[in-house]
Amino acid sequence: MARMxxxxxxxxxxxxxxAASGQAEDDLLGTDDIAEAIVSMTRPVWTGxxxxxxxxxxxxxxxxxxxxxxxxLLAVHGGPGVAPKTMGRxxxxxxxxxxxxxxxxxxxxxxxxxxxGGPELDLYLSPARLPTAAHSDGAVWWTYLDRASAFxxxxxxxxxxxxxxxxxAAYAEALLLSMDPxxxxxxxxxxxxxxxxxxxxxxxxxxxxxxxxAEPYRSWVRGGAAEGAGGALLLAYxxxxxxxxxxxxxxxxxxxxxxxxxxxxxxxxxxxxxxAIETSVxxxxxxxxxxxxxxxxxxxxxxxxxxxSVLIAAIDSDAQVPASRHLKRLPTRAxxxxxxxxxxxxxxxxxxxxxxxxxxxxxxxxxxxxxxWSFVAVQLDENGTELRRIAAPHTGPTPTAYIPIELDSRxxxxxxxxxxxxxxxxxxxxxxxxxxxFELIVDRAEN
Numbered sequence: 001m002a003r004m005x006x007x008x009x010x011x012x013x014x015x016x017x018x019a020a021s022g023q024a025e026d027d028l029l030g031t032d033d034i035a036e037a038i039v040s041m042t043r044p045v046w047t048g049x050x051x052x053x054x055x056x057x058x059x060x061x062x063x064x065x066x067x068x069x070x071x072x073l074l075a076v077h078g079g080p081g082v083a084p085k086t087m088g089r090x091x092x093x094x095x096x097x098x099x100x101x102x103x104x105x106x107x108x109x110x111x112x113x114x115x116x117g118g119p120e121l122d123l124y125l126s127p128a129r130l131p132t133a134a135h136s137d138g139a140v141w142w143t144y145l146d147r148a149s150a151f152x153x154x155x156x157x158x159x160x161x162x163x164x165x166x167x168x169a170a171y172a173e174a175l176l177l178s179m180d181p182x183x184x185x186x187x188x189x190x191x192x193x194x195x196x197x198x199x200x201x202x203x204x205x206x207x208x209x210x211x212x213x214a215e216p217y218r219s220w221v222r223g224g225a226a227e228g229a230g231g232a233l234l235l236a237y238x239x240x241x242x243x244x245x246x247x248x249x250x251x252x253x254x255x256x257x258x259x260x261x262x263x264x265x266x267x268x269x270x271x272x273x274x275x276a277i278e279t280s281v282x283x284x285x286x287x288x289x290x291x292x293x294x295x296x297x298x299x300x301x302x303x304x305x306x307x308x309s310v311l312i313a314a315i316d317s318d319a320q321v322p323a324s325r326h327l328k329r330l331p332t333r334a335x336x337x338x339x340x341x342x343x344x345x346x347x348x349x350x351x352x353x354x355x356x357x358x359x360x361x362x363x364x365x366x367x368x369x370x371x372x373w374s375f376v377a378v379q380l381d382e383n384g385t386e387l388r389r390i391a392a393p394h395t396g397p398t399p400t401a402y403i404p405i406e407l408d409s410r411x412x413x414x415x416x417x418x419x420x421x422x423x424x425x426x427x428x429x430x431x432x433x434x435x436x437x438f439e440l441i442v443d444r445a446e447n
Contacts, residue, residue, distance in 0.1 A: 050266035051429055054136035054148045054181045059115065060126035067091055068120060072098050073108070075120035082125050082156045089160070093167035094123055100199050101175065104247050109178035110140050112149040121174060123167065125156040132158070132166055132205055134173035134188070139181060139267075145260050146267050148181035150174040154205075166205035168196045180258045182267035184428035186221045186228025191250060193232035194239070198247065204229045213302060213319040217344040221274075222428045233315075237295045238277065240311040242284055253277050274425050289394060289421050293374040296345040296419045297389070305384035323349045323415075330354045330361075331443035339435040342371075342422035348440055350414040360406050360445035365392070365418055367399035367438040372421035375401035379411040387411055394421060399438075404445065416440055 063077035067087055076091045098121075102108065109121050115137055116122030124130070130153045137149035152170035154163075172192035176183070193204030203209040204226070212218060212230025224230035235250050242249040256276040259268045271279075278288045301307040303317035325334045325348045332354070336346055355361065365375040373395040379388040387408050392401035405414065422434045 049269040049429075050261075050264065051182050051184075051269040052266050053139045054150075054177060056138040057130070057135035059122070059135075059137070059151060060124045060128040060130065060153070062126055062128060063124060066117065068118065069095055071095060073118075073120040074098060075116055075118060075122050077116065077122060077124045077126070079124070079126040079128070079156060081127070086125070086156070086163075089163055090123065090125060090154070090167055093164045094171055096164075097168040097171045097199060101172065101195065104198075105251055106175060106195075107179060109150055109175050110143060110147045112137055112151065115149065116151065121151070121171070123152040123154065123170065125154060127156060129155075132170060134170060134175075134177045134192075136177055136181065145258050146180065146182055148178050150177040158205075162202075162205065165196050165200045165202040165207075168199050169193060169204045172196060176254070180254060182259065182261075182269055183254075183257060183273055184221070184228075186224060186231065186428045187273045189226065189228035190221055190224060190231030190235060191254070193226075193229040194235040194250065197232060197236060203232045209233050209315065210319045213299065213321050216296075216299070216321045217338045217340050217346060219341040219426060219432060220343050222426060222430070223341050223344075223432055228428070233299065234295065236311055237298070238281070238291065240309070241291065241294075242281065242286070249280065253280050256280065269429060272427065272429070274427065278425060288425075289372070289374070292343050292421065293376065293391065293394075293419060296374065297376055297378060297417050299345075300347055300378075300415060300417065301384075301386070305380065305386065307386075321345075321347055323347045325349070326351060327442065328354055331441065334440045336418075336437040336439075339437045340418070340420035341432050342420055342426045342434045345417055345419040346438070348416045348418075350416070350442055352412040355407065355444065357409065358407075360404065361414070362443055362445045363403045363405060363416065364441045365401045365403075365416075365438055366441070367395065367418075367420075368436040369397075369399055371399070371423045371434050371436050372396070373399050373401060373438065374417070374419040374421055375403060376417040376419075377403045377405055378415040378417065379405070379408055380413040380415055381410045382412045384413075414442075416442075 062079045065078040068075045074094050078087050132154045134150050134152050140147045152174040154166045154170050158166050169192045172195045173188050176188040197203045206226045208226035208229035211225035220234040221228050221231040239249050253276040257271050257273045261268045281288045300321050301312050302315050303320040324337050324346050327350045367373040375392040392403050
């Protein structure tokens with residue numbers, strides 16, 4: 001302890017001596033720089049990944065009409081030609097979205113320093129053709145956690161039947177951009193689409209879940225349909241599985257991933273929402289990869305058979321996942337028609353005409369190296385309803401899996417679901433590099 005004190009004294013005297021000398025010589029030694037260097041050596045420095053702060057976007061300048069809410073800090077700005085009736089309908093949808101999200105525990109966007117003419121959150125209906133979304137005025141530095149000033153824009157030509165969903169999605173994106181400007185835009189899109197579905201029954205302004213279902217090889221977020229909005233189905237599933245009717249799971253994950261950048265350029269990029277979700281799932285005693293596998297099977301039953309899942313029953317029956325192959329003979333071999341992206345899936349159907357009653361089957365999946373794989377076989381009856389399911393253990397370094405299948409007498413089809421589980425947790429800020437293909441082999445079991 002004595003030695004430590006002596007070092008501090010020597011360092012202090014050295015600074016004082018330098019300061020005195022600097023006063024005499026116009027601070028030639030740069031004592032301010034020395035002091036700053038000492039402080040920087042004693043404070044923590046973030047060495048993890050960083051992401052750029054939100055880009056500043058110029059607000060539309062052609063607004064000719066503005067209406068302000070009498071019940072909340074909200075303003076709607078209309079450009080030339082926007083009908084007052086449309087303005088009123090947009091305000092009604094905006095007030096509803098804000099009140100419902102606040103009831104669900106989501107925070108309000110931070111104030112924008114009257115950039116829209118007042119303290120309100122501003123939504124613009126402008127022919128300036130900014131895309132329907134949330135946009136940022138830049139980071140806000142007076143808050144403890146990283147925050148940003150944001151505003152929303154929707155197309156003034158939005159059809160009447162879509163106004164409620166488009167306004168809700170745009171407001172939710174603005175809220176999320178304000179809440180965590182470091183999070184990837186794809187996650188904002190996915191979360192806003194999910195929240196819009198909760199409030200309006202429609203998955204965002206584009207209803208992107210239909211496209212996500214039509215192309216199941218996609219990733220859930222980074223490569224999701226409509227710039228990530230298709231990932232709303234993943235969030236809907238996680239909420240249904242882990243919530244107790246209070247919609248807290250997704251909100252808590254966003255709060256867990258929110259952070260504070262105290263030095264340096266850009267914003268802290270970890271933990272991100274993927275990491276927060278994985279942590280939340282594991283603390284519940286569950287595993288994220290098991291959730292991904294379960295959703296891969298469940299999404300097949302949208303519009304097919306009878307599912308016990310309330311979520312699947314609530315999704316429009318038109319949003320069906322297609323089968324990439326229909327297999328009609330044994331033995332048979334089939335390869336992926338499109339490489340699967342991380343957490344993407346493929347669906348292959350073996351028709352009942354390929355086997356005779358009383359037979360058993362065996363199936364192998366061989367995937368490309370570098371990722372883990374999920375392999376599931378589901379027996380379906382004549383109505384497409386699940387009878388039995390068997391899943392192989394997730395693959396390790398050797399990407400092969402085997403499933404023995406004892407056929408039920410009622411089985412009319414066997415559905416094979418193959419999912420790319422990636423080699424690591426995805427990162428919505430990084431390009432996808434783990435696309436992989438696979439091969440499926442099915443044969444009769446030897447008696």
